[in-house]
Amino acid sequence: MTFPLTAPLFDMLVLSIIAEDDAYGYQISQRIKQVAPMKDSSLYPVLKRLQEGGHLDTYDQQYQGRNRRYYVITDSGRIYLGELLEEWERYATQINRIIRGGRTDTKIEAASPTMHDEGGITDDEK
Numbered sequence: 001m002t003f004p005l006t007a008p009l010f011d012m013l014v015l016s017i018i019a020e021d022d023a024y025g026y027q028i029s030q031r032i033k034q035v036a037p038m039k040d041s042s043l044y045p046v047l048k049r050l051q052e053g054g055h056l057d058t059y060d061q062q063y064q065g066r067n068r069r070y071y072v073i074t075d076s077g078r079i080y081l082g083e084l085l086e087e088w089e090r091y092a093t094q095i096n097r098i099i100r101g102g103r104t105d106t107k108i109e110a111a112s113p114t115m116h117d118e119g120g121i122t123d124d125e126k
Contacts, residue, residue, distance in 0.1 A: 005036050010046050012084040015055065015077055022059075022070045047071060055080050 005013070010032075017023055017031050025047065029040045050056045055077030060067045073081070 002036055005032075005038060007046075008084055008087070011050060011055075012081065012088060014043070014046055014050065015073060015081040015084070018056065018071050018073045019078065019081060022072045024068045024070050028071070050077065053080075 013032050013035075014028060017028050023031075025043055026040065028047075029038065029043045032038055032043070047056065051058065051071075053076075055074055056071050057074055058069050058071055060069055062068075
C-alpha cells in the first residue's frame, strides 16, 4: 500500500533531498521513487514552484558534454523545510496515536476480541 504524495509532503521530500547536497532532477526523482510512485514529469512543476517561492536556486554544470541543472536550497528553503518538518512531526504523532490506540511503542498488534455479546460487555465488566 502506498500513501499519496500531497503538495506539502512532496515539498518536504524535495527540500530534504536538496538540503543534503545539491541535486539534479533525475537524481531527486529516483530518491522519491524509493518511497512513493511518481512520474518524473510531476517533479518539475514542484521544483519550479519552490524556485519561484525563493526556496531553491539553480546552477548548470557540464556532465559528459551536457548541461545538468542542479538545485540548491536557499536560506528561505531551509526555514520552510524546518516548518514542514515540525508540522510533519505533529501530524505523524497524531496519526501514530490513532493507529496505536494511545500506545507509544512501535509494534502494532491486532486487537484481541473482548466483546462477547451484542451489548458490548467485556469479561472484566461482568
